[in-house]
Amino acid sequence: MTSTDPCPPSGPWDVIVVGGGPAGVSVATLLGQHGLRIAVIERHHEVYPLPRAVHLDDEVYRILYQLGIGEEFAAHTRPASGLRLVDGCHRELATFTRELMTASGVPQANMFDQPELERLLRDNLKRRPEVTLLGGHELLHLDTTDAASVTAHLRQPDGSLVDLRAPYVIACDGANSTVRSQLGIGSVDLGFEQRWLVVDIRCRLEFDAWEGVHQVCDAHRAGTYMRIRDDRYRWEFQLLEGESATDYANIPALRQLIGPWVRNVPDDRLILLKCAEYTFRARVAQRWRDGRVFLAGDAAHVTPPFIGQGLCAGLRDAQNLAWKLASVMHGRDDPEFLDSYEAERRPHATTMIKRAKVMGQLMTGGGRIATLARRRLVPTLARSRAVQRLLLDSRTPALKAGPRVLRRTPGTVRGALLPLVRLPGPDGDLVLVDQVLGDRATVVALPGVDLAAVPDALPAAWLTVNPQGSEGERYLARWLRDARVGWVRVDPDRVIAAAGPAGVAQ
Structure with missing residues (x-):
């Protein structure tokens, strides 16, 4: 209350x-x-x-389901198509497109x-x-x-x-x-401080623009564009020396920044919701x-x-x-x-935070030479699968082995999240695996795992996945086998705290 x-x-x-x-x-x-x-x-x-934050990934969307608002949030979010890098003249350098929907039905990138x-x-x-x-x-x-x-x-x-x-x-x-x-x-200051202008606009007319995030890779005036909702748009621009938000307090003044996206949209159709200055920093307590x-x-x-x-x-x-x-x-x-x-x-x-800092520097840092280098190198790098995974894969690093993550757990799963899949629920409908696990620690295992192979200290809750069952069960079974384990202990935050071999009795 x-x-x-x-x-x-x-x-x-x-x-x-x-x-x-x-x-x-x-x-x-x-x-x-x-x-x-x-x-x-x-x-x-x-x-x-x-508005402030405008993006969350599928790992955090998963938390919204745990909070109890996952289904409601779906009506308030828009999946993002990926990332497009452009130069200061808005010429395309590279486009990285992602699938809007994952197998679990939870988009990897969500604007809100x-x-x-x-x-x-x-x-x-x-x-x-x-x-x-x-x-x-x-x-x-x-x-x-x-x-x-x-x-x-x-x-x-x-x-x-x-x-x-x-x-x-x-x-x-x-x-x-x-x-x-x-x-x-x-x-602890991680060495990043820049002044940026953040602009939110509502417009019911369609823009002639690609639907994903646009990153302007320009050392003189870096910028970002995103479509947040059907009629909501966000721009972020690095402020130059001597500039402030008051210099861009209305749509006519903003035209010099947002013009490439809204050149065919009249001023009276653009409703300014927010124009504020922020200092972006990188710090950890x-x-x-x-x-x-x-x-x-x-x-x-x-x-x-x-x-x-x-x-x-x-x-x-x-x-x-x-x-x-x-x-x-x-x-x-x-x-x-x-x-x-x-x-x-x-x-x-x-x-x-360090990833964000590096990404910002790679996209916007340096002078004229860096801008020319990006123009020549980015299209080539964009063809690299490693670069594509770096920019599009929403998975974040596994947790380090803290006091609760057992060091004997195989490195392939230690501190990682249990994959998000859909499994048959109590009434036969497919539901997210987290709804099956609930708020308890659970052992997720392949069939035939010997109970004696699992330490007594682990929880009694048990979920056996059927390698011939639903698509989600088959995926989990393959994941366990690829990790060369027969069982994992999943804590209430879906982190793998322990794992071990199948130990199948002959």
Whole structure:
């Protein structure tokens, strides 16, 4: 539920989440699914109305299904066709086209409007009686002196003060995190800072433009174009020295930038929704945990947007941390298990930020010589299958072997996600494998695996895949055999934590 009362419910709370953006609402929802009582502190009453993030991949779309909004989100997203590189004169350098739909029915690249996604997340949160969203409440200070709990001192909408207490706090309060600042946690600068103009326009006329993402590879004026929805479009342009967003405050002024895409569209058909300046940075918090307080989302990391992983990283944080906190609070794991959150997520997020940085530099960096080199080399490189996989494959790196990923697990599957396929559900209809697995750790195995081959410490839940069954079962069976394993343990975040041989009895 949502509360703006001067006296919010007093708890008891299991976890306090600071920040009601996508990462905060997601982690609160996942914790609520485990039966924990959650308070979400958000200083704004409503969803921030302007669009920001516009892309998520199939791995994160998978998390939306786990949150319970996967089907609803489908009506608010548009699959992206791929990537087209053009030079400063908009001459095509290379085009990388992807299949719009995967075998699981979940597109690899999905364009969306962030306010719409946030409204879906908040509406979904209202279905969880365990979670209370405190809109209009401002965090003043966290008291971490108690060894067993954390106290959040808040200012309520009417100006009065109130305290909330819980064993754990998760800070999802953005790049300028109040919690991170109060805890004295610095950031590691990964060496990227650029000023960009971000423009969102609504137009009901069709543009004469390829449907995928356009990247303008030009050292003088790099740019990006994307179609977000049927009538929504996003442009991003690197600002030159001395320029600011006020120089492009209306459609006539923007024509010099967006003209190549809208030359045949009259000004009065272009509705400017947003024109704002952003400084793109690459930074990671020095530590993601301070006792009973955890950082997640932009509070823990910020990335340049070139591979569309900013919001994705926050939802990955939420999924990784939520099930571990639930496991600890329900007594299934020791508190030290929570150290695996930073051990796994920080290297992964850092790798993705570095990828975004490199992609931005390759596409837009350098001077005139670099621009000429791209003109000559990109068409040749585009024919390389390795380059095509790099630009189009939505799979992110496997997690490093943190405390929960057993090092004896074969390297081919260690820390990777279980493939997303569709399997027969209880009523015979095909459903995503995650719906079959539920919120428990499960052993996924080939037929005939000897129970004695699986360590006693692994969970009792068991899913046997039929190599002659449905398309999804056949795919999983091939995947297990290609990895040279007979079984894998899949944790609630779909990460492979252990694997072993078939051990089939003769």
